[in-house]
Amino acid sequence: MGDFHPHGDAAIYDAMARLSQDFTIRYPLVDGQGNFGNIDGDNPAASRYTEARMTVMAEALLNGLDENAVDFRPNYDGRLEEPSVLPASYPNLLANGSSGIAVGMATNIPPHNIGELINACLHLIKSPNAVDDTLMQYVPGPDFPTGGVIVEPAENIANAYRTGRGSIRLRARWHVEDLGRGQWQAIVTEIPYQVQKSKLVERIAEVIQIKKVPILADVRDESAEDVRMVLEPKSKNVDPDVLMNALFRNTDLETRFSLNMNVLIDGVTPRVCSLKECLRAFLDFRRDVLIRRSKHRMAKIDNRLEVLEGLIIAFLNLDRVIDIIRYDDDPKAALMYEDWSKPHQATIVRATDESDYQSPLAGIDVKALELHDDPNAVARGVLLDEDGPATIPRRFSGRSEGLSDVQAEAILNMRLRSLRRLEELELVNERNALMEERAGLEDLMDSEDMQWGQVKDQLQEVKKQFTKDYDRGQRLTTFAEATETEDVPLEAMIEREPVTVVCSQMGWIRAMTGHIDLNRELKFKDGDGPRFIFHAETTDKLLVFGSNGRFYTVMAANLPGGRGMGEPLRLMVDLPNDVEILDIMIHRPGQRLIVASSAGDGFIVPEDDVVAQTRSGKQVLNVRTPTRALVCKPVTGNAVAVVGENRKLLVFMLDELPEMGRGKGVRMQKYKDGGMSDARTFTLEAGLSWQDPAGRTRTVTGEELAEWTAKRAGAGRMAPRGFPRDNKFN
Incomplete structure (x- = not known):
């Protein structure tokens, strides 16, 4: 918090806790000990009760960080430096997915199986011009940490990977458990990604309570470490597929993951990329990391070779080096400015036995030196002389100029224990190995094919580490075709x-x-x-x-x-x-309704068009305050009778009213004062009936109705004698 993330310990702890949740992260980056939350949506324990460390997946993201593999930038206050991006050994953006929203843009990338991603990368190295559809053979779809079954058609997934946008349909994994005697229950063992199990159970219970899925009797959560949700049907005769498909439609047992691969390919500009573009960017990044690490290694080798050269010169001139260190006032300066190519006298100590000693630096056999007694021999060895120590002239091989500062410092820091004979062999072997390694690095830097071969070997090593022997290396999410059943009407359930x-x-x-x-x-x-x-x-x-x-x-x-x-x-x-x-x-399919407002406007509407699918209902008759809806009656017959608050009655033919699904309607009767009081439909030939105040039914026949019959939107005439005082037909 004090160095890299100045947003408070709560934000840091929440992020760290999330990275340890195996139901949220496909490949957790934090190994947590303690309560780090669960799939029910419970929060992690307070930070004082938990401990955490990096997983091997997190360590693989950091490989090469200390080898100049990536650029560093100042931290938020400029005191330290932090990497601008991690030198990831695997495409973590696709392996663990990512989701977020910024100003005017968002991203939502699902997690994938790391083995499949690496296989696609290897194919892309082999065939750089491979098309997206070919990569689908290696990456058939996402691999969610909670498992589940993807029922999205393969062509839709391929189109989403090709364009960078799309949606993927994910269902819970379930099976039928036989209870004997024809009884059964459905067991859900895996739920869709990012669905909280507790809320899912609550939603299913609500569906049971409101009888939205009447064939479901009960739901129980019997989960322990694993997921086990028990769904009991109301009858053993219920088809399991019908029950589950009804739940898929009404609950989060089926969800859609919206894929939006909006990424920063160059680290600056957001762009929606295809799967191939993301993998291509990762491979180019891995090659760049390889080159930078190789250059860093070459610099280290050059530095070590310089030190080794100085140490080897010291061993070739050991007696002289000892004399300089022992007697010189400024040994470092003396070592740096001494000419190591001039001959000097050297003292050779007496041998402890008569065995041959081969000097690795000079390559001269000591016995041959004794026989020839060559004063110009370039050697430092044991002279077989029984009379005691002997002094012979020798020429020191080395450089004509002095030692560098690094070499002189290395010689001065050398321990006495390092002066043993075998150290010469170790120095020469190390020098030869480093020179061989450097030659290999030079060849690597000069050959693009070798670079891609090295990237390929690294990816294969990562695949071996995190697939076969890794705990969560196998694919968790499977694919299946959606077992769609015919939409069973709710009435049938x-x-x-x-x-x-x-x-x-x-x-x-x-x-x-x-x-x-x-x-x-x-x-x-x-x-x-x-x-x-x-x-x-x-x-x-x-x-x-x-x-x-x-x-x-x-x-x-x-x-x-x-x-x-x-x-x-x-x-x-x-x-x-x-x-x-x-x-x-009661809704009668196929029936028609007459609807009208207090202003005298109305129309005919099919009853099938007024059935609402949501709690908010369906607007059919448009009214504006102070006008309100007034009449809604089934249509019967061929004529319409309208009576206003002024007690004027108008009869016109039904076909003058339009049939509409929604609207204000047309004028049915004209009023100077007030508005409509009631309206109804009837059969003109049978006459218009109503009940008088005494409770007797009165009927005005078709011939008598001629006085009130006119075109729609007329004013009408006063109602017949005996018409109800409340101006209502019923």
């Missing part, structure tokens, strides 16, 4: 039973079992009373028409039971408090 729907004046609705007497006295809350009561069945859809011109749909099976007072209808659908419930009716 509900057991058909008779009910009596009761709705009070205050909008409390309930469904009483069976078809009871509609005139039976029922209990309501204080100050409330009956408003709507009719017979229905549990498989019926109920249409609720509000004064705002919207239709709402409620399933009769979802209504509360009749033991209590019911529940407010406004809580079951999004019906505003200032909207009056005008009518509740």
Whole structure:
């Protein structure tokens, strides 16, 4: 926090905890000890209760960081330096995925299997012009840490990888568990990526409660370390595929992962890239890292060779070096400015045995030196002389100029233990090995083919480390075709039973079992009373028409039971408090409705078009305050009767009204003052009927109606004698 990330310990700890969650990260970068959260969505423990260290995957991201593999930049306050990017040994951007949002742009990259990614990289090295479809043979799709089953068609995934955008359909993994005697239950063992199990169970329980999937009886979470969700069907005769497909449609047992591969290829400019472009960028980066590490290694070798050259000169001139160090006031300067190519006298000590000694620096046999007694021999060895130490002239091989500062410092720092004979062999062997390594690095720097071969070898080593022997190396997410079943109507899932729907004046609705007497006295809350009561069945859809011109749909099976007072209808659908419930009716497919507003505008609408799919309902009749919806009745016959608040009645033919799905409608009757009071449809030949104040039914025949029959949008004439005082037909 004090050096690299000045955003507080909470942000740092949350990020670190996330990197250790194997249900969030495909290849965790942090090895955590303690409570680091779980798939239910529980938070990690406080930082004082947990410990963490890097995993081998994280270490692989850092390989070469100390070898000048990447550029460094100042940290936030300029005191230190930090890498601008890590010298990753594998494409972590694709292996672990990434998601985020910035100003005006976002990215969402799914995790992948590292073995498949490396196979695609190896193919791209071999065939640089490979097309995206060929890479799909190596990377068939994402590999999510929570497993699951991808049911997206392969051509859609290929198009997403080709364009960098798309969506991938992911389902939970499940199987049927046989309980004997025909009983069974569905077991979910893997859930989709980024879905919290606890919330998923809550959603399934809610689906059961509102009877959205009536064939599901219960859900239980029996998970321990692994995921185990038990789904019990309502009947053993239920088809498992039908049950699961209904849950896939209504819960997060099926999700879609939106792929948006928006990345910074050059580190600056955001661009949506294909899979091939991302892999190509990674390979070019790995080659650049290889070249930089090779140059760094060559510099280290050159530095070491310089030191070795000085040490070898010291061993060739050991006695003289000792004399300089022992007697000179400034030994470092003397070593640096001495001419090491001049001959000197050297003392050779007595041999401890008569064995041959081969000097690795001069290559002269000591016995041969004894026989020839060559005063110009270039050697430092043991002279076999029984009379004691002997002094012979010798010439020191070396450089005519003095030693460098580095060489002189290395000689002065050399320990006495290093003066043993075998050290000469070690120095020469090290020098030869380093020179051979340097030659290999020079060849590597000069050959692009060798560079790609080295990148290939590194990738194969990473693949070997993180696939076969790695705990999470195998693919977790599998592929399958979506087992789609025909959309079973909700009514088909509900057991058909008779009910009596009761709705009070205050909008409390309930469904009483069976078809009871509609005139039976029922209990309501204080100050409330009956408003709507009719017979229905549990498989019926109920249409609720509000004064705002919207239709709402409620399933009769979802209504509360009749033991209590019911529940407010406004809580079951999004019906505003200032909207009056005008009518509740049973949906009859194929039937038509006449709808009209208080301003006298209306039209005919097919009943199938008013069924709403959401709680917010469906707007059909457009009204604007103070106008409100007034009439909603089934269409029967061939004529329309309209009566206004001025008690004027107008009859016109039904075909003058247009059939629409939504709108304000057309003028049905013209008014100078007030508005519409009621409207209905009837058969002109049978006449228009209503009940008079005495409860008797009066009918005006077609011939008598000629006085009130006119074209639509007329003013009409005063209603016949005996017409109800409330200006209502019913």
